[in-house]
Amino acid sequence: MKTLEEIAKIRSKKRQELDLRVNKGFNGREKHILVCQGTGCTSSKSPEILETFKTLVKENNIENVRVIKTGCFGLCAKGPIVIIRPEDTFYAMVKPEDCKEIIEKHILNGEIVTRLLCKDIDGSKVNNLDELTFYKKQKRIALKNCGVINPEDIDEYIAFDGYLALEKVLTSMNQEEVIDIIKASRTSWTWRSRFSNRKKMGVN
Numbered sequence: 001m002k003t004l005e006e007i008a009k010i011r012s013k014k015r016q017e018l019d020l021r022v023n024k025g026f027n028g029r030e031k032h033i034l035v036c037q038g039t040g041c042t043s044s045k046s047p048e049i050l051e052t053f054k055t056l057v058k059e060n061n062i063e064n065v066r067v068i069k070t071g072c073f074g075l076c077a078k079g080p081i082v083i084i085r086p087e088d089t090f091y092a093m094v095k096p097e098d099c100k101e102i103i104e105k106h107i108l109n110g111e112i113v114t115r116l117l118c119k120d121i122d123g124s125k126v127n128n129l130d131e132l133t134f135y136k137k138q139k140r141i142a143l144k145n146c147g148v149i150n151p152e153d154i155d156e157y158i159a160f161d162g163y164l165a166l167e168k169v170l171t172s173m174n175q176e177e178v179i180d181i182i183k184a185s186r187t188s189w190t191w192r193s194r195f196s197n198r199k200k201m202g203v204n
C-alpha cells in the first residue's frame, strides 16, 4: 500500500464487504460471528470460544459465516461476549460449550438462543447491544469501531475510515487550518471541565 488511490480502493471494496457489521438491514446471505478478545473476555476463555466457533464452522461446512475477533465491547462484566451480525444479537457470558448450540440453533436454524441473551439492569433479556441501558446513554467517539472491526486487520481499519483524517490533512489543509480545527474541537476545555466537575463531586 503506497498511494492514496490504493487506500481508497481498499476502503470502498472492504467497506461494502463489511457493511453487515453496522447495518442491521443488510440484505445478504453472510453472517459474522464476532467474538470479543479484549482482556476481560480473554481471561474468561474467549480465545477458546473463537477457536471452537472456527472449528464448528469448518466441521459443518458452513460457507457463508465468518468468525472474527474484535476488541472490547465495553461491557466486560458480561463477558465473554459474542455478537452475531447483521442481526446484532448480543450473547453474554458465553462458554466454549455454548458454541455448538449457537451454531446449531442460531446459525443453521435462525433461532435465537434466549438463555444466552444479555440481561439488562431490570433483569429483562435484551436482543441487541443498542437496547441495553448501559449503551443507551453512551456516544462512543474514539472507540466507536471497537467491537465492530478486527483490530489486527489493517484493511478493516481502513474500511471504517482509518487514516482518513491524516489523508485530509496531507492533501487539502494547511498548517493554520489544522491548528484551528484542533482548537475548535475544544479537547483541552473538555478535559479541564471534566477535572473540575470531578473535583466538585469530591472525586480525585
Ligand code: FES
Pocket (backbone or CB within 6 Å): 036, 037, 038, 039, 040, 041, 042, 071, 072, 073, 074, 075, 076, 077, 079, 080, 081
Ligand atoms: S473485554 Fe470483552 S467486553 Fe470488554
